[in-house]
Amino acid sequence: MDIKIMSGLLCLLWLCLSLNQSTAALALPYNFNSTELMKCSYGERGSLTATCVNANASYFKMTPYRFDQLDETLVCSSCNLKTLESGTFDISGNQIKNLQLSYSKIELLKQKAFVGLIFLKNLNMSHNSITSVYPGTFTGVKKIESIDLSYNNITVLSDDGFLELINLKELNLAYNSIKTISSKAFNGLGNLVLLNLERNNITEVSDVLSKLINLQVLNLRDNQILKLQGSEFTNLLSLLLLDLSFNKLDTPVIEFYPNNSLKSLYITNNYIRSPSLGFLNGLHNLETLDLSYNTIVEIQKATLLGLYHLRFLNISYNRITTFQTGVFTGLPYLELLNMSHNAISYGEITGVFSLHSLFALDLSHNKIPRLDYEALISRLPRLSYLRLEGNPLPCDLEEEMNTYFEADNFKFVLHDPYNNTKSCVLEPTKHSEKVIKETVPELDENRSAGMSGGEVAAVILLCLAYLCLGLLFYVQYRTFRESRNQGPHRATSSVNLISAEDGRPGDEYLRE
Template identity: 85%
Template structure:
């Protein structure tokens, strides 16, 4: 009996010790699972794994001048409380908190990071940025809040960030931008609002006087009244592509510096004279993938420095050189994938700078390349593939441009197949021709009714004048025959004996 009791006690003792032995590593492993460590030598980077918001101040890891960058890997921060990174003696300049399951930012969440320059909080679940969030971190220059759940940009959310230059709010769910949402961001250079649900801009951007890059790509903007960007004097690039713009008006003050404007993939039908105002510095304009059917004359007037114009993937039916002659620096013109079936050389001036023209994938049946070259003296690259052109045109153009460094494509350069029309169509006149002024056409076709009446009146007047002269002449002859002296003189002139008419008259 004592032996059994002793055996049971021994078994219980061993079991308890074994359990303790197994449990100790588990608790130690859990404690060690949240830790911060220095990266490779010279990287100036510290990495904290699986940390929560209370761990940064409690960790024994000493942040010093070697830890310029703090990376949070697989962290579970959820709510950033006030002073979450108030770490004594730290000199952190770059804070990487992406993929950290952040949902809420409380006031003064980053206080204590007095050296912070760059903050990345992308790929989290942040729904809003409230006033006071960035109190105490005025030196921040870049914030990345992309790929979150922000739906409203509240007033004064970034008020303290007077040195902020780059703000990325792309890939959120922003629908509303309050009128004072960007207060305090007077030095902002780049603003990325791509892929949101913004429907209007109004005057929310008017105080961003140093903004150079504005990305509004892939939103729900339908209207632009023309005054949304007038105060953006420093703007260099404006991206409005992939919106729902129909008949937009973009107006900037004459001293603006806008170089690039992207408006592809909208619903623009016509380019009115009000379309672009004051964009004298514009160099790149992309209007591809719209529904443009016509470009009114003088629409592009004033774009003196435009170099690249893309109007591909629209519904334009006519190509006229005169529409572009107000663009003295135009180098590249892309009008591919339209419905061009007719063209004419209009205007007086040539496009002296144009060296690349893309008319591929249209409905051009024939091309007067000689007339085209006459207005495009620098043209050296021409694309015509995807048009119903005659098969003999290639040989003809090869012969014509044999001595020139001129490249043209009548077929897809990346395909071995050739597509052309074997026999000319019944409308085989050359597609691009030089037009005759309207007045000359009227004259060659025939005189108007007014001109015919004038000619008839002129003829009647001439006949009357002739009759008057004839009557006068007859009267003069009759008077002459009735005068005796004149009769004698006349006989003497004709019957002189010495054969010298007039001697008798002289002797008298």
């Protein structure tokens, strides 16, 4: 009996131990120390990349992983860094050149946060919750060439936040909430080549960019900029591309010094209605100008004056009603002109000079009822591609133009290529003949038909004047001859002083 009791007790004890072990096994994932999941490991052979998973800000000094010359890139995956204290990455012996900290829940950057990364060149801190960059943050990392701070919560760019970054070439601050840029925010960035400030709340830029003398690309797209006085970009002589699209500009003045290098300017999706004369001052090297998606009603003749090297001009999606070639004759290198999606219903071939370089013209989706293509081609000798779909053109125009351009390598589009159904007008309107026409030949026809009455009278008066002058000359000549015949003999002798027989002047006079 005792043996049975003892056996039962032993079985009960074994069962309890089994249950305890099972319960502990089930609870383990929820009770273990979270630092056990933090680890750094080397990637594929030859990748030169180390990946740290689930790390916090203090882990990089605690990890048993030893960084060496093979760890050129450090990637932080699913990290929870929050605050980067001074010396967070002061890892002995590291030669890290690329630091990837995106999606790491960073909120605060303290002074000397990156000290110790003396070889660092590229730093990515996008998609975090950083609110500001304070002076001293980048102390000790002067070799950095690229910083990505996009998709954060930065509201103010403080003075001297990037002061130590004397070799920085690319700075990405896009998709933040930046509203205020301090006057010295970009101090020390004399070698910056690219600055991306897209999708912020910037209302003005004043002179905060004046010290970025080597800047080549400036992206201010999708902000709240209301006005430009003209002096904001004058010092940016190296700038090649400026994007001001999706702002609130209505009458901007963009001015550069004559020796600037700007080649591409985008001012799409603003509120420009009537560009002022000379609103693009000094842009002699500009090649691409995009003014699409504004509310432009008219472009005056001198508006584009000085854009000698312009090649691509986009004025689509505006409210222009008249097309005149004379507006563009100061653009000798213009190759592509896009005026689609306007309200053009009338045009003239004006101006003295032809557009010798224009290769493609887009007048699609306007209100043009008739086109004098012969006059158009006469002023655009290199035109090879013409788009006219989306206009109320007559149905017989296609056959007419096919016949006219049969022997030429000329392509034109009269119908929407994405729509199988043709849209045209069976009968042209009464006032649709030669809506786009040449005005100068009409004057030539008047001249060929004959001179006007005033011109005939002028010719007759001119002939009478010549006749009177001739008679007067003849009368004076006759009077002179008669006066010579009636004069004294001495006068006649004196004329022959140099005609004596011995050839010596004055002998005849002495003999007398």
